[in-house]
Amino acid sequence: MSQQIARASLADVQQPVAEELERVALELRRIIAADFPIAAAVNAHLLRMKGKLFRPTLMLLAHQAAGGAEPRAVTLAAVVELIHLATLVHDDSVDHSALRRGLPTINALFSHQIAVIMGDYLYSRAIIELVRLADLEPLRVFARVTNEMTIGEMRQLEAHDKLSYPEAQYDELIRAKTASLLSGACEVGALEAPLAQREALARFGMRLGMAFQIADDLLDYTAAEAVTGKPSGLDLKEHKVTLPLIAALGAMGPADRSLVAELMAAPEPSDELVAGVIERVRAAGGLDYARRRALELAQQAEGELEALPPSRARDALRDSITYAVDRPS
């Protein structure tokens, strides 16, 4: 990827909204504050976990790029990160993940029960905050988006025939579980902008979000746990079918396919089996295919930015595309 587009760092992307992002962290802390001891203990742990703040970054950049300068943008940016956090707490429980952002997950450190309840706690705090703003528009966008995300997570579970999962269904899945929230973040950032800009930013977020999830799925194949802060090879271990495998299966011979079948039939595939399948996926061109697809979506995202007037924030949104497809974690 890097030979086609120049790398952008997260700091480059966040630079125009760096000051607001610091306030987002404080807002987040305020919104989730709890008296009840277990909730307070989970919150304290969650606040120690440092994420990339990619969704608040997109929202604040979209806001700036569309000419906005509203103080409530910081609160809305905290809300979008909180919705993301709530879905991660649930996702890690569903995926049986033990590590997130380099620290133990809520399900690992506390329990699955606590993860379920705290996911709801965080999400309902986000809703309370949106209601407090007394503006139906952001609530409307996020209510729709979070509902789409649940369907995306459900789609993941019902991928029955692991050896012939259609790419079109994968596209639907990543659009719902991931891209919808990035799209919502961009759209809510531009609620006061002319409709053409708002809609272009929503489409931008959708394309970018799909590329972002493909990059995440690639990182599961290629990156070390020490870099991403979450286990690698976990998707295959959990029998999760993502684009590298979907693409590779179309090019694999019978021997490779039966190795994949063996992995999918193993209740707990060994590290060796996972490593074997990763190697066959790479050899069959699955990683290259997924990279090309992420780049295609990235180009589509970039095209949407032409609806915006030139600005530093628009440049940063453009950099966010290269960052999303070529990020280290």
Ligand code: IPE
């Ligand atoms: C992880 O999102 C979940 C996906 C949609 C891939 P991020 O990669 O944005 O995670 P954090 O917030 O930086 O930890």
Ligand code: IPE
């Ligand atoms: C993204 O899916 C999770 C959500 C959109 C909630 P993944 O399951 O791939 O995310 P990671 O890899 O656990 O971060």
Ligand code: MG
């Ligand atoms: Mg997961």
Ligand code: MG
């Ligand atoms: Mg993943």
